[in-house]
Amino acid sequence: MSGEQHVTLARGHRTPFWVLLTTFLVVSSGGAWLVALPLWTSSAGLASPVAPLLLPAIMYTPAAAVFVVASVRRQRPGATARELGMWPLRPVKRVLGLTIIAVAGAPLLIAIGVFIAAGFGWVRLDLEHLSGFRETLRAAAGRAADAAPLQLIAIVQLVSIPIGALFNGLLTFGEEVGWRGWLLPRLRSRIGTWPSLVVSGAIWGLWHSPLILLGYNFEQPNVFGVFLMVVGSVSVGILFGWLRLRSGSVWPPVFAHGALNASANLVVLFSSAGDRVDPVLAGPLGAGTWTAAAIVITALVIVGQFAPARLEPFPSSSSRTSGSALRAQQDQVDD
Template identity: 50%
Template sequence: MHVQTRPDWPAIAVFAVTSLVLSWLVALPLWLGGRGLHDLFFGLVAAAMMFTPALATVAALLVQRRTRGRRGARVVLRELGMWPLRPAARTIWMCVAVIFAAPVLVALGLFVMSVTGILTLDLVGFSGFAQTLQEAVPAGTPLPPMGVLVVVQLAMIPLGALFNAPLAFGEELGWRGWLLPALRPLGTWPALLVSGAFWGLWHAPLILLGYNFAEPNAFGVLLMIVGCVLFGVLLGWTRLRTASVWPAVFAHGAFNASAGMVALFLAAGAPTPPLMVMSPLGVVMWGVFAVVIAVLVVLGQFRPARLAAELGPDRRRAPAEVPSTAS
């Protein structure tokens, strides 16, 4: 296997330009239509946009083919972390773990907002959720017990992670499958931070319409970049730890499926803080992400010996740890 000792800047440049241009082209109907987030086809456009990093990966691979020669499908799949799953047990169990860990992260954010008084939650009557349902059905329509509905909604999150996986794959193939390993020769932490920052910037066509933070400006893009850097470190860690892109795919899908959890527990009539605070990628969640990252660092999970050599060398490794021949 070819091991990069320095970033392939031409391929990275092609990936960056292609992903950004395609994201704007796909989102363009939302801008031209003038309805933005209220456009009838917003969901479809946002879903289509998630596949643009995968297309950018194809463009980057074509550039690498010109500079590194033809590589077999098995080599490309391994370098992208798609196949084989090796060791299979570690990769599979990581996928299972992140499906449940992602909603736990969101729940921790809600807990922090509750104990700090940012949000008022109703964990008994689920009054806000009940009010939402009552407004959505004809007056007088009987509803099942709210507790049962909340449990069902929470139980559906793992299924939602599986349902979201194809869309998350479109992004993760680019960000963690190709870009993170391509930047790895810079060092593990620079690669994690730069790939996460670019992931956040890529969201600009939607953020500038008010998506996620209701801040349709450069400040909103900055908020998204910070959130994506921190969450991207966690997603990137799963990629580095397993040499597989699949844990990042399922973690991304599970996180998206958990994004609406606040609606289940918010008390009816309670004031809500700005989205920049309570968004799943907002300021409170930054703190949650940072604490989890710090715990992983203290446990040594970012040490070179714990990370997968298949992604290429970290320039801070000792020379003996850096593979010097192709396999």
């Protein structure tokens, strides 16, 4: 077989792993471009009235890719759910604990990134008067915003982030079941933990290209914008990947992703009026957040959270499984 990893299908056919990987990438990325096509053909771009419908649909193209790959393999739904980390939820305490950490940690990461950006002079903050937030409310509601209890609204915004994470999880599941549910563990069993974290994060970033090239997120509709998205996705993706491998479940990264999206406007909440926030430097996936993520990742490495014994091997439950044994077990799961 020349050492190549293969997947044994129910009827005896064998499909190379690279075929499954290529299928996954074509369906997920090609699907994203296809769904985004109306935005490209419209002169309005991201301002198109159909954008609010298309953006959530794009988030489910990785899930569609998982479905196609599972269909190619003719795999039973129960086996697919176990592989993807959807079920069973055990150890329950670890899965639940890491989910809580994910929901609380994602907005904290964004907030730390905002303060790092402020420390470098990339954004000016007004924590006392929240003048930037007032300016945003005024733009949306006119002079009526001046009478609004600003501090109370800000507190409500912060408290609602966990609720937003739960609702956003309905959408981010479409992405995470692909990136951290299917792609990361399969790459890990073949190229190792750190390469798979970086590669899966980079693929996640490139997958955003149809929107980034329209100016989404960084207001950089060019290759530089795509590069920024790749860097941001790798930095955050390593943390999401750690949640997946530490818990053995896809749900902590699902809700971490949901909380991250719910926290995207924290910089607006803290910023000073009249100060344009550069999303490249102080945005939710800007340089401030990259720095914050690097600090957290370094801390996790120092305390041994990326040690093999701490991570859930895939697909075996034994933490001492060698790389070659993992690959052999992967083929058994694919049988």
